Amino acid sequence: MIDQSTICAISTAPGNGAIAIVRLSGEHALDICEKVFTPVKSKKISEQKANTVHFGTIQDEGEIIDEVLVSLFKAPHSYTGENSVEIACHGAPFIQHRILQTLIKNGARTANPGEFTQRAFLNGKMDLSQAEAVADLIASNSAAAHKVALQQMRGGFSSEIAGLRERLLNFISLIELELDFSEEDVEFADRTQLTKLVNEIKSLIEKLVNSFELGNVIKNGVPVAIVGNTNVGKSTLLNALLNEDRAIVSDIEGTTRDVIEDTINLGGITFRFIDTAGIRTTKDRIESMGIERTYSKMKQAQIVMLLVDADRDMDRINESLVSVNKTIDRNSQHLVVCINKIDLIENPQEIAKNLIGMQAEDKLLFISAKQKQNIDALTAELLKSVNMNKVNEQDVIVTNIRHFEALKNALGSIDRVNDGLQTQIPTDFLAQDIRECLHFLGEITGDISTDEVLGNIFKNFCIGK
Incomplete structure (x- = not known):
C-alpha cells in the first residue's frame, strides 16, 4: 500500500552551507506549499506550470523565515511520481528546521529514511535494483x-x-x-x-x-594487509602510501600493537590499507593481542603485502614468509612480497635468490619505504591485482x-x-x-x-x- 500522506525532509547534508534543499512530496504538496510560500508574482503555485522555479518568501503566520526559490514538479513527472516541491533556502540549520517545522505545522509529516525513493519505486518510477x-x-x-x-x-x-x-x-x-x-x-x-x-x-x-567478486571490491574497497616482522618498516610504508604520517614510526620493536586502517583512492579504486602488529614471539600480553589481530586481518585481506627487511638475515626473512604461507588462502588471496630498505644494501637481488616458499603467481618488489623508492611500482602492482581492465565498458x-x-x-x-x-x-x-x-x-x-x-x-x- 502506498502511503497517501505528504512527506517532507531536509535533503542536503547537515550543517552550515550556502544553500539547503527542503523537499515536499505527496498528494497535498502544492496545497501545503501555498499555505507557507508567498511568491513575488501573485499567481498561486497550483496554477503555475510544472518544472518551473519561483522566487518568494516562506512565512509562518506572517513572519518571514527566508527568501527562497521553489521548484515545482507535478505528478507523474517527478522523482517520486507525486506532486513535489523543492525549496532552496539559505543554508543555516536554524532556517532549514524552521521551514521544516512550518511544513509539518501545515499538514506534512517528516519523511522516513529513503521514503522519497521508496515512493518512486512503489509508483513505478524505478525498479528495486535501481532504487538500491x-x-x-x-x-x-x-x-x-x-x-x-x-x-x-x-x-x-x-x-x-x-x-x-x-x-x-x-x-x-x-x-x-x-x-x-x-x-x-x-x-x-x-x-x-x-x-x-x-x-x-x-x-x-x-x-x-x-x-560479484569484482563488484564487492569496487563498492567496499580492496582490503590490503601490510604484514611482516617487527621493525621492518610497515608503518613507514603505510605513511608513504597515504602520503601522510598516519602511523607512529619508531626504531623500537613492537611499536605498532594494534591494527591501524586507512583508505586511499588509487586509479579510481579504493584500497583499505591495514597496518598490523609485527609478527614475533613475545611475552607482552598487549602486543600478543595485536599479533592475533594481525593473523585475523591477514585472513580477511584480498591482498597480503609481506614486508621484509633487506638488512636482516635470511632465516628471519624466510620465517616470516613461511608464516604467511600457512595463513593465507592461495585460491582467493594475492601475495605481494616487498623487500624493503634497499637503500641500505648493495645487492638486494641476492635476497630474492634465497627466498623459500615463493610461488609463481606471487609478486616480488624492491622498495625503500623511507625514501619512497619504487612506491609507484607497488601502486601499479596493486591496481594490476584488481585487474579492472578485464571489465568491458558495457559489462554489468x-x-x-x-x-x-x-x-x-x-x-x-x-x-x-x-x-x-x-x-x-x-x-x-x-x-x-x-x-x-x-x-x-x-x-x-x-x-x-x-x-x-x-x-x-x-x-x-x-x-x-
Whole structure:
C-alpha cells in the first residue's frame, strides 16, 4: 500500500552551507506549499506550470523565515511520481528546521529514511535494483564505484534481468499450456530450444554471479594487509602510501600493537590499507593481542603485502614468509612480497635468490619505504591485482549482496531445470523449477517483494532521499 500522506525532509547534508534543499512530496504538496510560500508574482503555485522555479518568501503566520526559490514538479513527472516541491533556502540549520517545522505545522509529516525513493519505486518510477543503486551512488567514494552505481541506476542491471525473465516467461507459458492439455499428450514447448535457452540463461547468470567478486571490491574497497616482522618498516610504508604520517614510526620493536586502517583512492579504486602488529614471539600480553589481530586481518585481506627487511638475515626473512604461507588462502588471496630498505644494501637481488616458499603467481618488489623508492611500482602492482581492465565498458557488475544471493538461488533453480530436461522429468516438476528461477530473478528488481525486504533496503538510506 502506498502511503497517501505528504512527506517532507531536509535533503542536503547537515550543517552550515550556502544553500539547503527542503523537499515536499505527496498528494497535498502544492496545497501545503501555498499555505507557507508567498511568491513575488501573485499567481498561486497550483496554477503555475510544472518544472518551473519561483522566487518568494516562506512565512509562518506572517513572519518571514527566508527568501527562497521553489521548484515545482507535478505528478507523474517527478522523482517520486507525486506532486513535489523543492525549496532552496539559505543554508543555516536554524532556517532549514524552521521551514521544516512550518511544513509539518501545515499538514506534512517528516519523511522516513529513503521514503522519497521508496515512493518512486512503489509508483513505478524505478525498479528495486535501481532504487538500491541510488543509495550506492550517494555512498560512492571512487570513480569505479560511481560508474557502476550510475550504470545500475540508469537501468543497465535491470534490463539484463528483465531480458532473462522475459525469455523464461515465454517458455513457462507454453509449458503451462501443456499442463492444461495433459490428457491429450501434446507438446507446445520445444525441448531442444528450451535446453538451448536454459544453457544461455545459465551462462548469463554465472557471469553475473562471478562479477560479484569484482563488484564487492569496487563498492567496499580492496582490503590490503601490510604484514611482516617487527621493525621492518610497515608503518613507514603505510605513511608513504597515504602520503601522510598516519602511523607512529619508531626504531623500537613492537611499536605498532594494534591494527591501524586507512583508505586511499588509487586509479579510481579504493584500497583499505591495514597496518598490523609485527609478527614475533613475545611475552607482552598487549602486543600478543595485536599479533592475533594481525593473523585475523591477514585472513580477511584480498591482498597480503609481506614486508621484509633487506638488512636482516635470511632465516628471519624466510620465517616470516613461511608464516604467511600457512595463513593465507592461495585460491582467493594475492601475495605481494616487498623487500624493503634497499637503500641500505648493495645487492638486494641476492635476497630474492634465497627466498623459500615463493610461488609463481606471487609478486616480488624492491622498495625503500623511507625514501619512497619504487612506491609507484607497488601502486601499479596493486591496481594490476584488481585487474579492472578485464571489465568491458558495457559489462554489468553485481555489487549488492542481496542481488548476489538471489542470483545464486536462481542459478540453483536453472541447474535443476537443466537436469530435469536431461532426465525427462514430468512437465509439472519442470514448470515448478522455472517458476522458482523467475521468482528469484523477480526479487532483484522488485517484481516480487515483501514489506520486510523493502524495510531492510530503505532503512539504510539517508533521510531526504
